[in-house]
Structure formats: C-alpha cells, structure tokens
Amino acid sequence: MKLSGSEIIIKTLADLNVEVIFGYPGGAVLPIYDAIFKQNRIRHVLVRHEQAAVHMAEGYARSTGKVGVILVTSGPGATNAVTGLTDALMDSIPLLCLTGQVPTHLIGTDAFQEADTIGITASCTKHNYLVKDINDLESTIAEGFYVARSGRPGPVVIDLPKDVQNAVSNYKEIKVKSMISYKPAKKAKISNVKQAVDILLKSKKPIIYSGGGVINSGVKASNILTKLVNYLNIPITQTLMGLGAVSAKNKKFLGMLGMHGTYEANMAMHDCDVMLCVGARFDDRITGNLKYFSPNSKKIHIDIDPSSINKNVKVDIPLIGDCYYVLDMLFKELKQNKSKLNSKSIDKWWNKINKWKKKDCLSFKDSKETIKPQKALKVLNDALKGKDAFITTEVGQHQMWAAQYLDFYKPNRWMTSGGLGTMGYGFPAAIGVQIAHPKKPVICVAGEASFLMNMQELSSLRQLNIPVKIFILNNEYMGMVRQWQEFFHGGRYAESYTDSLPDFISLANSFGIKGIRVTDPKELNKSIKEMLDHKGPVLMDVCVAKMENVFPMIPAGAAHNEMKLSDKDDKETQTAEGLALL
Amino acid sequence: MLTDINTHTFSVIVDNKSGVLARVVGMFSARGYNIESLTVAEVDEDRNLSRVTVMVTGTTMVIEQIKAQLERIVPVRKVVDLTNEGAFVNRELLLVKVKAKGERRVESLRVADIFRARVIDSSSQSFVFELTGSADKLDAFIKLMQPLGLVEVSRTGAVAILRGEKALLAK
Ligand SMILES: Cc1ncc(C[n+]2csc(CCOP(=O)(O)OP(=O)(O)O)c2C)c(N)n1
Ligand SMILES: [Mg+2]
Numbered sequence: 135m136k137l138s139g140s141e142i143i144i145k146t147l148a149d150l151n152v153e154v155i156f157g158y159p160g161g162a163v164l165p166i167y168d169a170i171f172k173q174n175r176i177r178h179v180l181v182r183h184e185q186a187a188v189h190m191a192e193g194y195a196r197s198t199g200k201v202g203v204i205l206v207t208s209g210p211g212a213t214n215a216v217t218g219l220t221d222a223l224m225d226s227i228p229l230l231c232l233t234g235q236v237p238t239h240l241i242g243t244d245a246f247q248e249a250d251t252i253g254i255t256a257s258c259t260k261h262n263y264l265v266k267d268i269n270d271l272e273s274t275i276a277e278g279f280y281v282a283r284s285g286r287p288g289p290v291v292i293d294l295p296k297d298v299q300n301a302v303s304n305y306k307e308i309k310v311k312s313m314i315s316y317k318p319a320k321k322a323k324i325s326n327v328k329q330a331v332d333i334l335l336k337s338k339k340p341i342i343y344s345g346g347g348v349i350n351s352g353v354k355a356s357n358i359l360t361k362l363v364n365y366l367n368i369p370i371t372q373t374l375m376g377l378g379a380v381s382a383k384n385k386k387f388l389g390m391l392g393m394h395g396t397y398e399a400n401m402a403m404h405d406c407d408v409m410l411c412v413g414a415r416f417d418d419r420i421t422g423n424l425k426y427f428s429p430n431s432k433k434i435h436i437d438i439d440p441s442s443i444n445k446n447v448k449v450d451i452p453l454i455g456d457c458y459y460v461l462d463m464l465f466k467e468l469k470q471n472k473s474k475l476n477s478k479s480i481d482k483w484w485n486k487i488n489k490w491k492k493k494d495c496l497s498f499k500d501s502k503e504t505i506k507p508q509k510a511l512k513v514l515n516d517a518l519k520g521k522d523a524f525i526t527t528e529v530g531q532h533q534m535w536a537a538q539y540l541d542f543y544k545p546n547r548w549m550t551s552g553g554l555g556t557m558g559y560g561f562p563a564a565i566g567v568q569i570a571h572p573k574k575p576v577i578c579v580a581g582e583a584s585f586l587m588n589m590q591e592l593s594s595l596r597q598l599n600i601p602v603k604i605f606i607l608n609n610e611y612m613g614m615v616r617q618w619q620e621f622f623h624g625g626r627y628a629e630s631y632t633d634s635l636p637d638f639i640s641l642a643n644s645f646g647i648k649g650i651r652v653t654d655p656k657e658l659n660k661s662i663k664e665m666l667d668h669k670g671p672v673l674m675d676v677c678v679a680k681m682e683n684v685f686p687m688i689p690a691g692a693a694h695n696e697m698k699l700s701d702k703d704d705k706e707t708q709t710a711e712g713l714a715l716l
Numbered sequence: 717m718l719t720d721i722n723t724h725t726f727s728v729i730v731d732n733k734s735g736v737l738a739r740v741v742g743m744f745s746a747r748g749y750n751i752e753s754l755t756v757a758e759v760d761e762d763r764n765l766s767r768v769t770v771m772v773t774g775t776t777m778v779i780e781q782i783k784a785q786l787e788r789i790v791p792v793r794k795v796v797d798l799t800n801e802g803a804f805v806n807r808e809l810l811l812v813k814v815k816a817k818g819e820r821r822v823e824s825l826r827v828a829d830i831f832r833a834r835v836i837d838s839s840s841q842s843f844v845f846e847l848t849g850s851a852d853k854l855d856a857f858i859k860l861m862q863p864l865g866l867v868e869v870s871r872t873g874a875v876a877i878l879r880g881e882k883a884l885l886a887k
Pocket of ligand 2: 530581582583607608609610611612613
C-alpha cells in the first residue's frame with residue numbers, strides 16, 4: 135500500500151495506540167494536518183499556543199501513564215514548545231513531540247520559519263531525531279515512542295522535513311527492534327538488595343522518602359510501596375512529585391517533605407538512622423543545605439537512572455532499577471529474612487515523631503473577614519472527598535498550599551510542575567487531564583499571575599466544552615516572589631504586584647465560560663459547591679488574603695531542623711550563605 | 717579521597733549519526749564539567765560506530781557522574797573509564813612549524829632527533845615536525861622549540877586504548 139509520509143506518520147501513531155494529538159498547524163506541517171483530516175482513528179485537540187499543547191500532553195501523560203503526543207510547525211512552533219519540553223524533561227514525563235521542518239534541501243539556508251530544532255531541543259529532550267528519508271519514518275517514530283516511555287521517561291522530538299511528509303512509499307509494519315545502545319535496567323543487583331534489607335532491619339529510626347519515580351513506575355509500584363510501609367510500620371514522606379503514591383489517609387504518611395514540607399517529615403528526615411529513598415533525586419528543594427542533610431543516616435537509593443546515584447548526596451547502597459521491580463525484590467527479601475525490626479525502637483521512634491506532629495505545623499490563623507488561601511483549599515478538599523478528583527496547579531504559593539492542604543489517595547491524581555516550576559503549566563495540563571478522564575472532576579489550583587501566562591487556552595476550553603474547573607487563589611501578588619522579597623529583600627516588593635488584572639468573571643464570560651467570584655469567607659462552601667456542581671467549565675476567582683506566607687519554610691541555606699513555622703517564629707530567614715543559593 | 721581532583725580518560729563508543737557528538741559535548745558544557753581534550757573518529761564502518769576519547773578532571777563523585785551522564789545519552793553504546801579499568805596507553809599527535817635560519821635551524825633538527833620527531837615538510841626557512849606521544853612529551857617538545865623559532869602548533873587530543881588482550885566491544 136502506497137502512502138504519503140504524512141499518512142505514514144499518522145498511521146504509525148495510530149498503530150502505537152495513540153488516541154489524541156495536541157497541536158497547532160502551520161506551513162511546515164500542513165501535509166500532516168491533511169492526513170489527520172482524512173482519518174478518524176486519532177483525535178486532534180487544537181490549542182492556542184504551542185507551549186500549552188506540550189503542557190496538555192503532560193497532563194494527559196501524567197494522569198494516564200501513557201505517552202503524550204504533540205504536533206507543532208517548524209520555527210516558532212518548535213521554539214514555543216521548548217518550555218514545555220524542558221518541563222517534561224525535568225519531571226520525567228513521556229512525550230513525543232513532532233515538529234515540522236523546512237524541506238531537506240533548504241535546511242541550513244535560513245529558510246522561512248527554519249529553526250535548528252535538533253540543536254535547540256538537544257538539551258531539553260531525552261533524545262531527538264531528524265528524519266531525512268521517508269523509509270525511516272515508522273522505525274524512528276516507534277523508537278522515539280519507546281525511548282520516551284521506557285527507563286526514566288522523558289520528552290522526545292522528531293523533526294519532520296516537509297519533503298519527507300510529501301514523499302510516497304510503502305507502509306512497513308512497525309516493530310521496535312531492540313536497541314543496542316539504550317537498555318534501561320529493570321531489576322537491581324540482588325546482593326545490593328540483600329545488603330539494603332540488612333541495613334533496614336537493623337535500623338532504629340528508619341524513614342522512607344519517595345518521589346515521582348514511584349508514580350512513573352505505575353500503580354503497581356504505589357501498591358507495593360504501601361504494602362512495604364504497612365508491613366514494616368515505618369514512617370514515609372513523599373516529595374512534591376510523589377504525592378498520592380501512598381494514600382494521605384495512611385497513618386504512616388508524615389506529609390510532604392522539603393522547603394515547605396511538614397515539621398514532622400523534615401525532622402524525621404534529619405533524625406533518621408536509615409533512609410530508604412524510592413524514585414526521588416535529592417533535589418535542593420528537598421535537602422536544604424547539603425552540609426547538614428540527614429547527617430547520621432545510612433542511605434539506600436532506588437532509582438532507574440544511574441546518574442541520579444551520588445549526584446547530590448553520597449548514598450551507601452544504590453539499587454538501580456524500576457521502582458516496582460526493586461520494591462518487589464526488597465519486599466520478598468524482607469519477608470524471607472529471619473530478623474525483624476526491633477519493635478521497641480520503632481515504637482520509640484513513633485513516639486518522637488508524634489511529638490513533632492503535635493506542633494500542628496499546618497495550622498493557620500483563620501479570619502472572618504478575608505478568605506485565607508489555606509482555608510479555601512481545606513474547604514475544596516472536603517468538597518472533593520470521595521470524588522476521585524484530579525488536581526493540577528500553577529506555580530507559586532498556591533501550589534505549595536495545594537500540596538499541603540489537599541489529600542491524594544491514589545497515584546496520577548496530582549500534576550504539578552516540580553522540577554522546572556513553570557508558571558502557565560497548570561491550566562493547559564488540566565485540559566489534558568480532562569481529555570483523558572472526561573467523567574472525573576479536574577481542578578486547576580491557580581495563582582492569578584500564573585493563570586495569565588496561558589489564559590488564551592480559555593478559547594480551547596470553550597471549544598472543547600469540557601468541565602475543567604480553574605480555582606484561582608487571587609492574592610493580586612506574585613505571592614511566592616513577594617514572600618521572598620519580604621524575607622530576603624527587606625520587604626521591597628519590586629514588580630511583584632500583579633497590577634491591571636482583568637475582571638476574571640467578565641473574562642470567562644467573554645469566552646462563554648461560567649465565572650464565579652467569592653470574597654466572603656461565609657460564601658466559600660456554597661461557591662465551591664456551585665463550581666463543582668456546574669456541568670461545564672468554570673473559572674472561579676477566590677479573592678484571598680494578600681500578604682499570607684507559606685509555612686513551614688526551610689530558609690535557603692538552612693538545615694531540615696531549622697524550619698521557620700510562622701510569621702511569629704523569629705528564626706533568621708536570611709543567612710549570607712542562603713542568599714547566594716536560590 | 718572523594719574530594720581529590722584527578723584526570724580520567726574515557727573511551728566512549730557511539731552510534732555514528734549526525735548530532736551525537738553535539739549531544740556528548742553539550743552534556744559537558746550544560747553540566748559544567750571540564751574537558752581537557754576530546755577526539756572523535758569513526759572506528760567501525762560495518763557497525764557504524766565512532767569512538768570518542770575524552771579526558772576530564774574532577775573529584776571521584778564528578779567522574780562517576782560524568783560516566784553515568786554519558787551512559788544516559790541514547791546513542792551512546794559503551795562508556796569505559798580507562799583510568800579505572802587498568803593500564804592503558806594514550807597518544808597525541810603534534811605538528812609544529814619552526815621558522816629559523818643558521819644555528820637555530822640546526823638546533824631544532826637536533827632537538828627533533830632526540831624526541832624522535834619526524835620532519836614532514838621543509839623549506840629553506842622552515843620545518844614542519846610531526847611527533848606523537850603523551851601530552852607531557854609533546855609539551856616538553858613545544859617548550860624546547862619555542863626559542864628556536866616555533867611559529868605554529870596544531871595538535872590532536874589524546875586517543876587511548878587498554879593494554880592487553882581485552883577489547884571494549886566484542887567483534
Ligand atoms: C515562567 C515563570 N516565570 C517566573 C517564575 C518565578 N515565579 C515563581 S512563583 C511566581 C509568582 C506566582 O504568582 P501567582 O501565580 O499569582 O501565585 P502565588 O504565589 O501568588 O500563589 C513567580 C513569578 C516562574 N516560576 N515561572
Ligand atoms: Mg498570586
């Protein structure tokens with residue numbers, strides 16, 4: 135069967151079970167759009183900006199575990215996608231991004247809408263390909279797909295010159311030939327697993343610290359991690375990326391750790407004698423000052439990416455492999471081992487932790503006059519109980535509060551830009567999530583400033599008419615920036631006031647979308663219910679206290695046991711060393 | 717010690733495709749690692765493989781990171797830290813142009829002879845010498861040629877190979 139390159143591209147994607155492409159047309163991808171027009175196996179979702187297409191694909195991928203697929207034109211289409219690709223690289227999200235390219239004979243001539251897409255995206259993709267021969271299309275797309283989702287997942291770009299799209303050839307059945315150069319490990323060395331178990335069982339103050347690797351490894355990994363935690367009766371804390379792997383309901387879960395983590399989680403990390411890190415990477419927002427990070431613990435590190443081992447923190451036992459497989463090995467070894475954890479020591483450890491918990495570090499001073507952002511999220515959390523909701527966020531204070539005050543009971547329910555911290559991520563990501571889960575509640579917890587960064591997607595949302603809820607915690611400030619200026623720059627609020635905001639209700643209405651505003655704490659319950667009960671999309675403007683700060687906070691340069699717990703806590707927030715850090 | 721700074725020589729076998737070298741070099745600059753020298757050439761036409769030899773300095777932790785980061789690059793097939801692997805030999809190639817007359821011209825020939833450098837071009841006013849060897853030897857040669865009329869240097873980075881019968885890739 136003779137097909138054009140474009141038809142081959144679309145057929146290959148369909149044969150790889152791709153259901154949806156997020157994209158935006160342009161000259162260099164018109165033949166592919168033509169091929170999309172002529173078929174009905176793959177759905178196309180039209181965005182209003184290519185960055186949003188990538189974030190939508192990320193939302194789709196993170197909530198399903200599948201590869202998110204994007205199609206953009208050459209030049210500006212490709213460069214607009216770069217932020218999204220970088221975001222996906224940092225958070226290990228599987229994406230396949232197809233970019234149009236000028237015809238092969240024009241490459242290098244500064245042709246109209248030519249950009250060096252391969253060069254530009256080399257450092258923000260896991261891998262990229264330029265296809266110069268129509269006969270390489272199927273195998274390259276299939277390989278790119280495999281690379282994106284295997285090992286440590288990540289974004290892959292395939293650059294497609296227009297003449298290749300227009301050429302004609304036979305369709306070849308796709309098969310991913312086993313790659314010689316790229317073979318991610320699944321299982322860890324058994325000798326290391328045995329050593330890890332020995333260390334773990336001898337511990338008196340163990341803790342598990344898990345991250346996004348568990349989510350990426352699939353539901354099976356979250357299940358076995360939960361079993362392990364329950365079996366050992368030891369505390370677990372999860373990173374911003376890892377929330378939901380072990381349910382918030384689980385009594386062993388101490389809350390999130392890190393810069394805005396809970397007191398008990400950070401204190402336990404500091405004090406533990408054995409740390410089992412599962413699919414997390416000792417990021418600086420987690421460790422605080424490396425010099426003082428968990429000084430007296432032996433560290434066991436499960437990671438699929440060998441380069442994560444000893445990158446920031448020297449560990450004692452590396453277990454390189456997929457979280458599910460390694461946890462499974464670990465659990466089997468644990469059960470076979472004759473020795474058990476000393477339950478007296480573990481009880482003592484829990485007593486200590488329970489004392490830290492008594493600080494009630496997430497308590498805040500509520501108000502009758504203004505809506506506290508924390509309160510708004512608590513009410514939202516209660517309203518979502520039992521509804522299996524999916525949450526995305528933008529970046530800033532609201533993101534940290536959402537992580538602190540919302541409960542996640544399952545993996546893949548929480549999508550936030552962790553590594554790159556991309557404002558503008560949350561809203562399009564929510565659209566991607568809703569595409570994948572049409573019947574589930576999907577809420578984007580947003581800040582007003584972040585929302586402005588991709589608000590053109592209101593148009594996409596209207597066109598799709600899907601019931602995404604945008605929950606803006608509107609403090610009229612780039613709150614996180616303002617908080618740092620308050621703490622570290624003498625309260626000089628340089629350019630962090632979000633001036634000239636639109637009337638969000640009129641804005642929503644102008645797109646034919648329902649808008650709700652709430653300013654009175656007494657109305658909060660009712661308004662949130664109204665939002666959730668509405669069948670279509672809603673933009674909700676929650677006018678919250680403007681000067682609220684996120685606590686607890688580990689000041690930059692400080693250690694885990696040096697948290698600042700409230701505005702009244704007079705702990706130094708500014709150290710000379712800290713100022714130089716971020 | 718973990719904080720000691722050492723120089724390591726890596727052999728990196730990569731698929732010989734466009735863009736691969738850019739990815740390898742880009743990784744070093746993006747992560748702030750120092751490259752002392754780097755050479756690359758195709759070494760196996762049938763299997764379409766190139767070999768990169770790269771010399772880097774860093775602490776043990778950094779050297780381990782470099783190895784892991786190289787292995788992460790999708791078209792990289794094999795990475796061997798020759799310095800850790802065992803004894804290996806390495807060579808650089810140097811071309812030096814010396815412009816001199818009279819006594820200095822004779823002296824430059826004498827030095828070249830001691831170093832076993834070859835004359836590969838000569839005119840009434842100049843010589844081009846070719847010398848292979850370790851970086852140290854090449855440095856010493858350049859130093860001696862400097863006062864004798866050295867006007868131009870061209871040299872490669874190191875290429876290296878393990879001693880003994882062991883091969884990096886099975887044939
Ligand atoms: C694209 C981008 N630019 C700048 C920043 C730096 N930044 C981090 S948080 C923040 C303010 C966010 O304000 P808003 O969305 O209103 O959230 P809030 O902190 O007020 O809850 C800024 C500017 C960023 N993270 N991303
Ligand atoms: Mg704000």
